[in-house]
Amino acid sequence: MAIKTYEKGDSTHITPNFRAREFDCKGSGCCDQTKIDEKLVGFLQKIRDRFGKPVYILSGYRCPAHNGNTANASKTSKHLQGMAADVTIDGVEPLKIAQYAESIGVLGIGHYDDFVHLDTREKKAFWYSHNQVYRRSFLGYALQEFVCDVQKAIGAKVDGIAGPETLSKTPTISRWRNRKHPVVAAVQKRLYALGYTVVGEVDGIAGRKFDTAVRKFQKEHNCVVEGVITAGEKTWKCLLGEG
Ligand SMILES: [Zn+2]
Numbered sequence: 567m568a569i570k571t572y573e574k575g576d577s578t579h580i581t582p583n584f585r586a587r588e589f590d591c592k593g594s595g596c597c598d599q600t601k602i603d604e605k606l607v608g609f610l611q612k613i614r615d616r617f618g619k620p621v622y623i624l625s626g627y628r629c630p631a632h633n634g635n636t637a638n639a640s641k642t643s644k645h646l647q648g649m650a651a652d653v654t655i656d657g658v659e660p661l662k663i664a665q666y667a668e669s670i671g672v673l674g675i676g677h678y679d680d681f682v683h684l685d686t687r688e689k690k691a692f693w694y695s696h697n698q699v700y701r702r703s704f705l706g707y708a709l710q711e712f713v714c715d716v717q718k719a720i721g722a723k724v725d726g727i728a729g730p731e732t733l734s735k736t737p738t739i740s741r742w743r744n745r746k747h748p749v750v751a752a753v754q755k756r757l758y759a760l761g762y763t764v765v766g767e768v769d770g771i772a773g774r775k776f777d778t779a780v781r782k783f784q785k786e787h788n789c790v791v792e793g794v795i796t797a798g799e800k801t802w803k804c805l806l807g808e809g
C-alpha cells in the first residue's frame with residue numbers, strides 16, 4: 567500500500583470500480599497531478615461492493631491551493647495527501663456508510679448530513695458534522711451503556727438494568743421542560759444510534775431537533791406523539807428497552 571501520483575484526468579482503473587481521475591482535485595487550473603492512497607481506494611471498493619451502487623467522490627485529492635479555498639477545510643487535511651475522500655451513494659444514508667466503514671477498519675470517519683468523509687489516518691478519529699462532535703462509534707450506543715448513562719444522570723443505582731427504580735426516577739424532558747437536564751445528552755445519543763439522526767448533535771440541550779426526533783420515535787413506537795418524554799411513561803420504557 568502506498569500513495570501514488572497520477573496525471574490529472576488519468577482514466578486508469580485502480581480497482582474494478584474506481585478510476586484515478588475520480589480522485590482528481592476539484593479545483594480548476596490549480597494543479598495537474600493527483601495523489602491517491604491505494605489503501606483508501608481499497609476501502610472504497612469494499613464499500614462499493616457492500617452497497618452494490620456507485621460511490622460518488624465529491625472531493626478526493628486537494629492540492630494546497632484548492633484546499634485553501636475549500637470551506638471548513640483543515641490546513642492539515644488528509645485530502646492534501648490523497649488519503650481522504652468525501653463520498654455519497656444514492657439512496658444510502660451517510661450514517662450507514664459511516665457504520666460500514668467503521669466495521670471494515672477505516673479510522674478517519676466524519677459523518678455529515680449529506681456525505682461521509684473517509685480517510686486512512688492511523689489513529690482513530692470519528693466525528694459528526696462540521697462542528698466535529700467527537701464520536702466513539704457509529705455502530706450504535708448499546709442499550710446497556712445507555713441505561714447506565716441514564717442511571718448516572720438521574721441518580722439511580724447504576725447496574726445497566728432498567729427496573730422500576732430507574733423508571734420511577736426518570737424526569738420529564740422536552741423543549742419546554744428540563745431541556746438541559748443531564749439525561750438529555752444520553753437520550754440524544756440513543757436516538758441518533760437508533761437511526762433518528764434528525765436529533766443532530768449531542769449537545770445536552772433539548773431543542774427543536776430533539777423535539778422532531780422524539781416525535782418520530784414516538785410515532786414509530788406507538789406512543790403519544792407529543793415531543794415530550796414524560797416521567798415514568800411509555801416513551802421512557804421504549805427508550806430503556808422495556809416497552
Ligand atoms: Zn488542485
Ligand SMILES: [Zn+2]
Pocket residue numbers: 625645650651652683684
Ligand atoms: Zn473530507
